Amino acid sequence: MFNEPENDPRLTALAASLPTSVPFVGPEAQERSAGAPFKARLGANESVFGPSPKAIRTMRMAVKETWMYGDPESHDLRMALAKHHAIDPSEIVVGAGIDGLLDSLVRLTVTKDTPVVTSLGAYPTFNYHVTGYGGVIHTVQYTADYEDPEHLIAKAREVGAKLIYISNPDNPMGTWHSAATIQRMIESVPRDCLLLLDEAYVELALDGTAPAINTNDARVIRLRTFSKGYGMAGARVGYALGHKTLISAFNRVRNHFGMSRISQAGALEALADQDWLGDVCNKVDAARKTLYQIAEDNGLKAIPSATNFVAIDCGQDGEFARAVLNELIEMGIFVRMPFVAPQDRCIRISCGTPKDMTLVAKALPKALAQASGQVLGKSLFGTGSQKT
């Protein structure tokens, strides 16, 4: 019918203009490419400690119910979340992970040329959706590895932004602001602008990181997930908390029958087992400290983290950090790194089991030595063996 190789002629102008690149390549693709599985999976900030054993048991039981669609209202889960957060169920929408909720939220608020503000190097899937709906992304720099609330607000005023994105704690750096700082940010949101507060990692942070939830305040919508602290990344369950007028708008665009039945059952049980979450927080804290120590043992600086990962400053530029990362991957350790300078001087390592951490402790000195040799060789001879 047509020979045009790039674009189907029936795509909208917007769809035809979109890049084909994707925010993240999965570890499975890397394993297929390498022809071997990773020995440690520490690149996507999944929880190696897994979900509550009670959630696992419930999901196993729910498998026999897979012939039935999941409840499109996620009623039981929303009721439990409402109780947990002491808000009304009408102030909660459940979706297929924060990624899925970001899609719906951006769709509801962003159209061609709508300005939004985020930090340069922040979560790329937000940008993916903004671009996907035709919006225009304005960025501000991190300030000393922290997303910068004041600069974000100022930029939003400057460009008349519809949305401001911030994650607290931050991904990919792991840094965090106090509840008071975020509350001040909420109170500075310009009129007709919405603050999108991504709290994916907040269960793993210290008390005092999340401001009190106030769903009467329509200036902010908060995103939470069962993928991180609750250890259920593969189940795809996230939720948004906000003013009921905004929350109800999700029902106009979301895929009502999009939630896995097993996942809903698992999330409900995971939420009930706060003791398990507490244990995970302790294990994550221990692994964070181990990663800090590993950094120190290698003469490097770890960025203090309130998440289940640690960004380690490799002490040079992005090229060097990428060489270190590639060496770790070659050694079977899946890690990732920030996308942009100057944060890309770091590699980002998820908190793992003691065995995972031992693998990192053994591999990192070798990776640093190899990377030093490569970068040195490249600067001496104008060549090198780096992979991109």
Place this chain on the structure above:
Amino acid sequence: MFNEPENDPRLTALAASLPTSVPFVGPEAQERSAGAPFKARLGANESVFGPSPKAIRTMRMAVKETWMYGDPESHDLRMALAKHHAIDPSEIVVGAGIDGLLDSLVRLTVTKDTPVVTSLGAYPTFNYHVTGYGGVIHTVQYTADYEDPEHLIAKAREVGAKLIYISNPDNPMGTWHSAATIQRMIESVPRDCLLLLDEAYVELALDGTAPAINTNDARVIRLRTFSKGYGMAGARVGYALGHKTLISAFNRVRNHFGMSRISQAGALEALADQDWLGDVCNKVDAARKTLYQIAEDNGLKAIPSATNFVAIDCGQDGEFARAVLNELIEMGIFVRMPFVAPQDRCIRISCGTPKDMTLVAKALPKALAQASGQVLGKSLFGTGSQKT
């Protein structure tokens, strides 16, 4: 911040204009409303026969992997589907059910005022997405309970449609066209128009219902699912088959990490167990025949079906059929019915277990008697006890 109860001021004009109604209310909401569970769940064309026991075992095993994101490329499943359909993996995209794929496909092709064509009373979730992206829906009537390929094509030419939707076999009527008829339809698709062939029920139809798959033909994209014949509605796994240029465009907008890991593993195993699918087809066929007999026993006409449900013509108008449906629901039997006249003279009953079918056989005469009394009472006294 604002007192406007209906709309958040930050919604796009399109989002603000969208209706709050949803295509389907789930049976769980009806159960909560009634305060009792249904005795038979025969309204959503789920497969009461469930997925392959091998798929169940695999999903139970996969539960312990839920801490990991699912492969964003659904690589293994796409490879297996490619082999199954003798096409290339680049010609397949996996998504969260046909509903999720419809969302992406409509997003890629429909923008403000884009004309699309479907049948009046066909799958409402397609319309939901078209409206959701600002498109304009043009409809043609069913012809004698069949979607009408010639009229659909003619209407598409008339309005310059970007998309034509047809399901074969059809939902909600269960009727079907031969492969030859659908192939002729494909060959009549106007230039720069795309035929969206929803084959959700095709595994349950007779051989000769699906035209040969030809992914070189960019005029058609075909949608398949693990929700119906494969019995995994709650897992949310669907896939689209088409020209690789169009298929690759999904990667620009889809939620790459949207697929449950357990669901991917289950679908892979379900696909491998074609013997189980064959058994399900036999059980569905037996249940269809039972439903035909139940209709006949009540002096009603069943519409011959190539799906896992049967539309039973209640012999009067939509008001009467709705009264019958409400009586069945009151008796604990979840069923649904077509939305528009004249198909709404029917109720639609999914194929169930022999026990389910016995419940229907017992309940239907009572429901018909009750509905007759109500409708008679209403016409005599201008009142009645009908629920909507």
